[in-house]
Amino acid sequence: MAPTTSRRTFLQVTAAGTTLAVAPAVLPRLPALSGEPPAGQVNPARSTPGKQTKVLSACEMCTVRCPIVVRVRDGEVVRIEGNPKEKATHGAICARGNAGISLLRDPDRVRTPLIRVGERGEGKFRQASWEEAYRFIAERLTQVKQRYGPQALAMARRPSATDPFLVTFGKAFGTPNLFTHESTCPMARNVALEVSYGTAGVAIDYGKLDYLVSFGRNHFETIAVPQAQGLVGALGRGAQLVYVDPRHTPTAAAATTWLQIRPGTDLALVLAMLHVLIAEGLYDHDFVQRYTHGFAELAEAVKECTPDWAAKQTGIPAAKIREVAGAFGLARPRAVADFGWYTAGYANEFQLRRAIIALNALAGNLEVPGGTFLIKGMKKYAAELGSWKKPKFPKASAPRVDGAGVPGRFPLAPAKDGLIQALPDAIITGQPYPVRAFIASRFDPLAAVPDQARMIEAFGRLDLLVSIDVYVSDTGAYADVVLPECTYLERTDPVFDVSGLVPKIRYRQQAVPPQGEARPGWRIYKELAEATGIGEYFGYRDIDEVIAAQLAPLGVSPQQLAASGQWAPPGFAPLYLRGKDPTAAVKLPTASGKIELASEELAGLGIEPVPRYRPPAQRPPDRFRLVQGKCAVHTNSATANVPWLHELRPDNELWIHPTPAARLGIRDGDRVVVRAGGHQQHGKAKVTDGISEDTVFAYHGWGRLSPGLTRVRGRGISGNALLPATTDPVTGSLIMRETFVEVVKS
Ligand SMILES: Nc1nc2c(c(=O)[nH]1)N[C@H]1C(S)=C(S)[C@@H](COP(=O)(O)OP(=O)(O)OC[C@H]3O[C@@H](n4cnc5c(=O)[nH]c(N)nc54)[C@H](O)[C@@H]3O)O[C@H]1N2
Ligand SMILES: Nc1nc2c(c(=O)[nH]1)N[C@H]1C(S)=C(S)[C@@H](COP(=O)(O)OP(=O)(O)OC[C@H]3O[C@@H](n4cnc5c(=O)[nH]c(N)nc54)[C@H](O)[C@@H]3O)O[C@H]1N2
Ligand code: SF4
Ligand SMILES: [Mo]
Numbered sequence: 001m002a003p004t005t006s007r008r009t010f011l012q013v014t015a016a017g018t019t020l021a022v023a024p025a026v027l028p029r030l031p032a033l034s035g036e037p038p039a040g041q042v043n044p045a046r047s048t049p050g051k052q053t054k055v056l057s058a059c060e061m062c063t064v065r066c067p068i069v070v071r072v073r074d075g076e077v078v079r080i081e082g083n084p085k086e087k088a089t090h091g092a093i094c095a096r097g098n099a100g101i102s103l104l105r106d107p108d109r110v111r112t113p114l115i116r117v118g119e120r121g122e123g124k125f126r127q128a129s130w131e132e133a134y135r136f137i138a139e140r141l142t143q144v145k146q147r148y149g150p151q152a153l154a155m156a157r158r159p160s161a162t163d164p165f166l167v168t169f170g171k172a173f174g175t176p177n178l179f180t181h182e183s184t185c186p187m188a189r190n191v192a193l194e195v196s197y198g199t200a201g202v203a204i205d206y207g208k209l210d211y212l213v214s215f216g217r218n219h220f221e222t223i224a225v226p227q228a229q230g231l232v233g234a235l236g237r238g239a240q241l242v243y244v245d246p247r248h249t250p251t252a253a254a255a256t257t258w259l260q261i262r263p264g265t266d267l268a269l270v271l272a273m274l275h276v277l278i279a280e281g282l283y284d285h286d287f288v289q290r291y292t293h294g295f296a297e298l299a300e301a302v303k304e305c306t307p308d309w310a311a312k313q314t315g316i317p318a319a320k321i322r323e324v325a326g327a328f329g330l331a332r333p334r335a336v337a338d339f340g341w342y343t344a345g346y347a348n349e350f351q352l353r354r355a356i357i358a359l360n361a362l363a364g365n366l367e368v369p370g371g372t373f374l375i376k377g378m379k380k381y382a383a384e385l386g387s388w389k390k391p392k393f394p395k396a397s398a399p400r401v402d403g404a405g406v407p408g409r410f411p412l413a414p415a416k417d418g419l420i421q422a423l424p425d426a427i428i429t430g431q432p433y434p435v436r437a438f439i440a441s442r443f444d445p446l447a448a449v450p451d452q453a454r455m456i457e458a459f460g461r462l463d464l465l466v467s468i469d470v471y472v473s474d475t476g477a478y479a480d481v482v483l484p485e486c487t488y489l490e491r492t493d494p495v496f497d498v499s500g501l502v503p504k505i506r507y508r509q510q511a512v513p514p515q516g517e518a519r520p521g522w523r524i525y526k527e528l529a530e531a532t533g534i535g536e537y538f539g540y541r542d543i544d545e546v547i548a549a550q551l552a553p554l555g556v557s558p559q560q561l562a563a564s565g566q567w568a569p570p571g572f573a574p575l576y577l578r579g580k581d582p583t584a585a586v587k588l589p590t591a592s593g594k595i596e597l598a599s600e601e602l603a604g605l606g607i608e609p610v611p612r613y614r615p616p617a618q619r620p621p622d623r624f625r626l627v628q629g630k631c632a633v634h635t636n637s638a639t640a641n642v643p644w645l646h647e648l649r650p651d652n653e654l655w656i657h658p659t660p661a662a663r664l665g666i667r668d669g670d671r672v673v674v675r676a677g678g679h680q681q682h683g684k685a686k687v688t689d690g691i692s693e694d695t696v697f698a699y700h701g702w703g704r705l706s707p708g709l710t711r712v713r714g715r716g717i718s719g720n721a722l723l724p725a726t727t728d729p730v731t732g733s734l735i736m737r738e739t740f741v742e743v744v745k746s
Pocket of ligand 2: 060157158181184185342441442443444445447448449450468469470471473485486487488628629630635636637638639700718719720723736
């Protein structure tokens with residue numbers, strides 16, 4: 001059981017640890033903000049004293065948003081559990097989901113609006129009223145707009161249920177420069193899916209598959225509970241898991257086969273698997289003919305990619321490659337190659353994902369149980385969610401500053417996401433036009449984006465930097481204004497789509513009153529818009545009105561939704577379009593209407609239309625490739641400071657293989673310095689043969705800057721302080737695993 005923190009330690013921590021001029025932890029409880037909740041929803045302000053109630057909601061400790069039951073007594077959350085009715089999670093949540101209570105109570109949380117009084121980064125703020133904070137932001141935004149045009153505002157967020165408000169604010173203001181974190185995460189995969197299937201809405205039926213090859217998708221450590229549960233079920237039935245990773249992870253431990261590959265060479269392995277499937281006729285001929293385009297070109301491209309060739313690239317024995325390819329072919333159509341999730345790794349990532357898609361096509365696994373499927377979204381299969389009424393948005397005042405989706409620049413990069421790593425250059429150079437104000441919401445670019453030094457320099461040039469967060473994050477420490485959003489346990493969010501094999505919606509309802517002055521996103525954006533003169537776009541009274549408008553086209557009442565936390569159209573069974581008839585029509589939104597194994601769209605852009613091998617960057621002697629990943633008990637950089645999770649893993653270490661460690665005189669636990677590009681980080685060595693000799697590894701999320709993160713500031717190694725911001729010219733994705741570092745004992 002996770003430890004509980006007493007009120008006394010709370011106060012001690014607050015008094016001793018922080019240089020922030022924030023109020024002490026225990027603040028008066030304010031009444032719920034979202035008005036009278038619909039029937040079936042617990043009104044936190046009115047629950048019976050001493051009585052425990054349950055609120056059905058959605059977790060936000062990561063962006064998977066699992067359905068949860070929050071147990072509440074006397075306005076306090078006493079326990080968070082998984083929603084037992086949810087089949088995909090089997091009613092489970094992960095350690096991070098469990099620790100939501102600890103985030104809620106963390107004295108480090110920001111609970112009032114803050115206005116900077118010190119230098120950027122110093123973390124010195126004064127408390128301000130919401131009205132003052134809004135006025136401050138609105139005045140600077142208005143000046144920026146008058147002087148430079150609305151495009152001089154950039155807004156970035158980690159997508160969440162609050163998105164409709166942020167996006168509405170940005171579009172109403174007139175800027176095209178809305179960013180997500182995507183170029184730091186799945187952009188290469190998503191662009192590969194878009195090019196190949198015409199949509200990124202393709203998913204894997206983990207629970208029913210018989211054979212999975214996963215190329216570093218580390219399911220049992222970097223967890224999405226529904227996927228992990230599906231895979232656990234499949235393994236329990238005897239499914240095979242081949243896990244490919246240069247590092248030994250919990251997934252490697254659970255796998256039938258772990259292939260310790262040379263970093264950045266997965267594409268050679270996949271091309272060789274394609275070669276074997278084609279050469280030995282182990283693929284689904286009928287599927288390929290009916291549903292794919294460009295097979296002949298693909299076959300030609302992999303003709304020379306024999307297992308012997310791939311063995312030289314990957315370090316995996318040719319016989320093993322043959323064996324895995326053969327077993328994959330025999331297990332079809334319930335054989336799946338994982339598309340992956342974090343794909344901001346290597347320069348060949350886009351073609352690797354394209355080749356993985358080809359493996360799935362050769363297995364003929366589209367739209368059959370245990371294969372891959374197109375997400376059966378609300379919009380297409382049930383009814384599109386409604387929205388509150390708003391005036392037409394003005395036309396964006398300029399093309400995107402980063403060239404995402406712009407012909408001649410990054411035509412394939414999704415314009416809705418942008419390239420966050422390009423923002424510092426635009427701010428610093430003023431090219432192609434000035435960007436002078438930046439609002440980061442539920443997103444910490446200083447912790448999440450490479451070339452931290454350049455980002456800090458850019459922040460120094462801004463007329464306005466705002467962070468909307470639950471903490472004074474690293475970005476927050478540099479901000480002019482920090483606006484405290486209340487945590488997911490203290491707010492109701494709009495309904496969101498969680499469709500899979502059935503269309504489905506879920507929402508997050510408030511369980512307890514917000515602490516301090518923290519406010520929900522729907523209210524922050526509405527009030528900020530009113531202060532900025534674009535209030536007419538936020539013509540709702542409260543979140544209940546937004547939800548009622550969303551549900552209106554669906555024929556489900558807010559009360560029904562509140563009682564179950566989620567809703568799927570009745571009578572809609574899991575839908576596999578080829579489940580009964582393997583020849584059934586599946587029309588894909590590509591030029592050919594089929595899976596594009598070869599793509600004329602790519603050829604037209606001067607990009608290889610079929611995947612071909614490109615080796616990873618060469619490692620200079622005496623240097624190590626720096627690789628990162630996420631750990632089981634933290635979410636990215638977001639939870640490093642959350643007390644219970646911090647206690648479970650307070651730090652990261654540098655994994656280094658015993659052979660190079662011995663050469664460098666480094667023993668387990670020694671302090672080391674890691675250097676790259678004129679930057680350095682200090683940390684502790686973990687000497688282990690669970691990592692390739694040429695590679696060092698550190699979990700992501702440490703080496704933090706903000707004085708507001710009292711437990712974690714200055715601890716461990718930050719990758720982004722070392723990595724350059726290298727962009728893949730094809731997809732716009734960052735390339736974050738092609739940097740070589742020097743390691744010395746300190
Ligand atoms: N507990 C927990 N769960 C999470 C998250 C979290 O922070 N914590 N974050 C969520 C998010 S945002 C994401 S994007 C996903 C990320 O989930 P994953 O896609 O699984 O990504 P990572 O953890 O970044 O990296 C996974 C593995 O890639 C390996 N790797 C490095 N180089 C290579 C290579 O060349 N080939 C192969 N095959 N493997 C390589 C690394 O050693 C690492 O073990 O997890 C999500 N789930
Ligand atoms: N070097 C390196 N960089 C990486 C990665 C890596 O492996 N190595 N991984 C990348 C990946 S996969 C991803 S997805 C990104 C993730 O990076 P980010 O997109 O920044 O996401 P998080 O770290 O999950 O959380 C960001 C912020 O959200 C805040 N937050 C949490 N809950 C709430 C809330 O309810 N409201 C508000 N307003 N704020 C909240 C947190 O306090 C935190 O400051 O980082 C990427 N960057
Ligand atoms: S995977 Fe864990 S942290 Fe993420 S939403 Fe689910 S329970 Fe919460
Ligand atoms: Mo991610």
